[in-house]
Amino acid sequence: IRNDRPFRMAVVGSGPAGFYTAYRVMSKIDRAKVDMYEALPVPFGLVRFGVAPDHPEVKNCQDKFEEVASSPDFTFVGNTSVGDLGAQFDGCTVPLASLTKNYDAVVFAYGAARDKKLGVPGESQLNGIYSAREFVGWYNGLPEFANLAPDLTRGDEAVIVGQGNVALDVARMLLENVDVLRKSDITEAAIETLLKSRIKRVHIVGRRGPMQAAFTIKEIRELMKLQHVGFHPVDMALMPPEISKLPRARRRLMDILVKGSTAKVDSASKSWSLDFCLSPTEFIGDAKGNLSRTVFEKTSLSDPFDTASRVSGTGEKIDLASTVAFRSIGYKSVALPGFAEAGISFDDRTGVIRNDGLGRVFSDKAHSEDTPVPLAGVYCAGWVKRGPTGVIASTMEDAFSTGDAIATDWISNAKFAGDGDGLGLEGVKEDIDTSRCNIISWNDWHKIDEAEKARGQAIGKERESLRAQ
Ligand code: FAD
Structure with a gap:
């Protein structure tokens, strides 16, 4: 706890990188509060939409993610993209600047969507x-x-x-x-x-x-x-x-x-x-x-x-x-809208956010190639940090290293993002018009999950996705 208030972190993306970083930070920083922004209405990234359906055992990591999400210090903000994804996206859109303003730390864990x-x-x-x-x-x-x-x-x-x-x-x-x-x-x-x-x-x-x-x-x-x-x-x-x-x-x-x-x-x-x-x-x-x-x-x-x-x-x-x-x-990652304004360094050729290997994101205003400068309170994890290779286990290792860097920085009193208000989602909601879009909460996701399982059972299988037709 600094300045008598909890550490507030926004995670962008709810795949393995996002969840494992959240888990690590919540276990290392006392009273850390995490809000996880996910563009899709449902969580888990490629665990749900990549891993083959006939490999259900690979999806067991979802149990761990469920445990993380059940904490009162965790909030899922589904159907909400960070940066404008264009006209075809019908969820909520949060400008990147709203996150850096309302959180101590922002973690990019948005994978590789191209x-x-x-x-x-x-x-x-x-x-x-x-x-x-x-x-x-x-x-x-x-x-x-x-x-x-x-x-x-x-x-x-x-x-x-x-x-x-x-x-x-x-x-x-x-x-x-x-x-x-x-x-x-x-x-x-x-x-x-x-x-x-x-x-x-x-x-x-x-x-x-x-x-x-x-x-x-x-x-x-x-x-x-x-x-x-x-x-x-x-x-x-x-x-x-x-x-x-x-x-x-x-x-x-x-x-x-x-x-x-x-x-x-x-x-x-x-x-x-x-x-x-x-x-x-x-x-x-x-x-x-x-x-x-x-x-x-x-x-x-x-x-x-x-x-x-x-x-x-x-x-x-x-x-x-x-x-x-x-x-x-x-697969390939692309920069999010707002990166240039936020001074975030993205390597278009390799499709990764430039970082120190532990997830501290570099500013694009480095004085020279040899001395890149990390941006206060901005981190990355998973495929967008190290490129689109590796399984869930290696993504977990990688997310843990990012979580450790965040905890080290917080505990050592390093400079963080925002101006110290740390309002989190409440502050973000003041910046966006939520009357025109639906944020999906973790409870909402549970309802979707139950409905999908019920639909699946009716036809003799584990689940049938609601948005699949
Ligand atoms: P992702 O899992 O892609 O999660 C990123 C999340 O960010 C997504 O939910 C996405 O919707 C969200 N997002 C994107 N943009 C935004 C935005 N602007 N705002 C908010 N949210 C956003 N690994 C195994 O261990 N076993 C397997 O059998 C296996 N099979 C695989 C099969 C396929 C086809 C693929 C592609 C991968 C497979 N993997 C497997 C690898 C594994 O899926 C990855 O290592 C892991 O999912 C990467 O995690 P991530 O969190 O970095 O990205």
């Missing part, structure tokens, strides 16, 4: 090309993509560009038996579309080789185990000769690929492959503007068995028939 583009011809013009972010958001019931309606009926071959775990999630949704998926909390609209899907052959394509691939063992094993789904052998020339001598994680991964490559692919079943050393150069469509083929340049690796191998184009082209393609090459 995706990276390939930048090749046809990508933005043709029908049938989706980003993994759209597709994943759609099957998880993210309101923004409720009307995506991906067309999986025009042909039987799909291409996924990228070989990370998100690419494998997308492949699993395309290949898994719909009756298995039906029991998860995937939306009914997605089930209907997947039931009509004609996709039988999925290519998961990467620029590099198996030794450099980003997917991990659990996800690749899950795909290998799908019933009535075949795996096409990997190119053995790319596999290291002495797999047994590799470090454990890589060795297990290579073992799975070698073992999987021995099974026969039944021509009647669905099947998938990992197509290595291919870099997309163009999407080609038919006369109606629908995707029909994806063109790739073959690449070559400076050392196929080195995990850090360099990759270069060979000039040789091949193409794969594909009536649907998914771009799964990563």
